[in-house]
Amino acid sequence: MNTDTLSGQMIVREAEPLNIEMSFRTLDSLITPSERFFVRCHFPIPEIDVKTWRLKIEGSVEKPLALSYTELRQMESRTLTATLECAGNSRASLTPQPKGTSWELGAVGNAEWTGVPLAAVLERAEMKASAVHVIFTGSDQGEIAEPPRPAGEIQYSRSVPCDKALKDVLLAYQMNGEELTPAHGFPVRVIVPGWYGMASVKWLERIIVSDTPFTGYFQTIDYAFWDRRDGLPERVPITEMRIKAEIARPHIGEVVPAATAYRMHGAAWSGDAHIMTVDISDDAGATWHAARLLGSFMPNAWQLWEHTWQTPAQPGRRTLMARATDSCGHAQPSQHDDDCGSYLVNHCLPIEVEVR
C-alpha cells in the first residue's frame, strides 16, 4: 500500500497496524504539526478509558504507585522540543530491499512535548539504590510472527538505564499543546530525548524499575544491532539517534530548471549533540559546499538548513547529497553499516534529480 492522504502530506505504509510517514518534501516548519507526524505501530492501537487508566510504578521502589490520569496531570509539568526518528527511517534506500516497513525520508518529526519528568515520578515512588534500568510497558500487544519469538501475545516494552531515566525522560500527555491522539499514545507516552523513536513507548501503563538490564524482544531481537568488540559482533540495543541530514527539496526525481538559483532545504539532527555543519554536494559526493543553518540551536530538536544551489547550465541527471557533522565530532558515513541490518540508515542518501 502506498496511498497518499492529507493532500499528499502523509504516506500510508500499512493500514493495520497503522504505519504512516510524512511526505518529507512537504517539510515547511521547525515544529511538525501533529497530524503530519509519522505514526509507527507494532500492534493495533489500544482503546484506553482514561477514567480507569492507571500508571503503575513498581519493581525496585520503596513505594509502588498507581497514578490516575488526574494525579499525573496535577504534578508539575515541563515542555520540551524533541525530534523522534524511527530507527528504520530511510530503510527504502537500502539495496536489496530488506524486510520491514519501507520508510522513505518521513519517519521523523520534531514536536513539543508536555508532561511530567520521569525523575519526579521515580522520586515519588522512592526508587531503590540497586536500580539499574527502568522498563516501560505499553498497552499495545500482539503476537510476533517470526522466530525467535516469545509464545503468545506480548506487550510492547523498552528500557532505559537509570542515568538517562533521571536526566531528561518525560511522561508526555500533550503534543504540540494538545492532548495526545490515540495514534500518538493517548493518554501518556514516554519521550526519550535524543533516542530513536522505539524508546518513546506509547500508551504507557507500567513502569518497572529493575536491578538488572532488560533483554526484552524489542531490544534484543528487534531494534538492536551488531557492535564489534575485538572483532566479535555483540547484540546491542539501539539507543541514541545517529547524525543525519535529510534533503526535503528537491525530492527524488524532481525536475529542476537549468542555470538557476534553487533553494535546497532540509533538516539535520544527532542524538544528544548539536549540528555544527551541513554540506551539500551536487555531484554525488565529489565536491561539497556549506549550507546555512537556520535559527538557533535547540537541544534534542532538529536543525533546519538551506542552501542556494546554482543549478548547472547543462541538462541531465544530478545526484544531490547532504552531509552533517555535530559538536561531538560525528560525521555521516558514506555507506550503510550492514551490522545495523535495516536500522540506523544514516549514510549520505543520494537524491537524484533531473536538470532540464
Place this chain on the structure above:
Amino acid sequence: MNTDTLSGQMIVREAEPLNIEMSFRTLDSLITPSERFFVRCHFPIPEIDVKTWRLKIEGSVEKPLALSYTELRQMESRTLTATLECAGNSRASLTPQPKGTSWELGAVGNAEWTGVPLAAVLERAEMKASAVHVIFTGSDQGEIAEPPRPAGEIQYSRSVPCDKALKDVLLAYQMNGEELTPAHGFPVRVIVPGWYGMASVKWLERIIVSDTPFTGYFQTIDYAFWDRRDGLPERVPITEMRIKAEIARPHIGEVVPAATAYRMHGAAWSGDAHIMTVDISDDAGATWHAARLLGSFMPNAWQLWEHTWQTPAQPGRRTLMARATDSCGHAQPSQHDDDCGSYLVNHCLPIEVEVR
C-alpha cells in the same frame, strides 16, 4: 538426508557442515564411544596445524598468553566424565516441525574428557578482579543466513560467567583417552560440565576475559530462550542442561511381544544435579512405575536405568514414557515450553510401540 552409517549406529542429519547423531536405540554403555558421539557443526570443520596453533588468552588479564599445544600438554591435566546434550536434541518430536537440524534422541553422549582446568590457565594469565565473563572463540567460521545476523563471516563464540569458568570448565585435548578427532574439536575443545553442548566450544583458539557479559550471536539470537519476569519475556542464553530421561529400547515403532517381560532401558541426566528417580509409563502417562537406576552416581554424567516391562496380553499400540526427577527437586514437564522455541526439549517424550 537420513542415511545410516556405522552399521546403523549413526544418523547423518547434514553432511556439510557435518551433523550426525547416535541412533539412540543402540545405547549399550555408560561411556559413549567417540565414533558414536554426536557431532554438531555450525560451519565447516577447520583444518588446524598443531605446530603453529596457539591458544590466546587475552582481555582482562595481567599477562596475556599464547600457549602452544606442547605447553598446554605440559600443564597438569585432569580427567572428568561429562554428558553433553545438544540444546536442540529431540527437536524432531515437536509439532509443527520447526526449522533447524531435526535431531531425534541421539544428539547426546557421555564421554571421558582429559585436559587442563580453565582455572589453571586463567591463574597463569592473572585474570583481573574486574572480570565477569570468559569468552571462548573457535576457529570455525562462516556466514549466518537469516537476519538478524552480523555482516560477513563470524567465528563461533560462547561465554561462561567467571564463577563457572573457575569451578569446573576443562580445556580438553583428549576424549575417551585418545586425541580429539577433527570433528570433535582437535586440537582443543572446551568442556562446560552440566551445560548444553553449545557452550563446549570446539577448535578453541582464543579465550577473552571480559568485564561485561557477552552478547554474541550464539547466546542472543541462537541458543537463547525466553524467560519471564513479571510476565515480560526476556531473552536469556541457554546454559545448564534441563532434566531429561530418554528411552533407548523399545524404540519408536518397535514390535514388542505380548505378555512377556521386556527389558526397557535408557539414560537420564540433569545439569549439575543427580538423578533421583526415573519412572516409566506404558499408558501415555496415566500410571507410572519406578525404574532401576544402574551403577553409582557420577557428577555431570548421565545415569543409565532399566525397567522390566510386563507387556500386556492384548495386542495393540502402546505409548511409553520415561520421567525423571533430580536432587534439586526438578521434574520433567509434560509439555514443551514454547518460550524455548525449538530448544530445551525435555518434556516426557512419547514412544509408541506395537504389542503383538
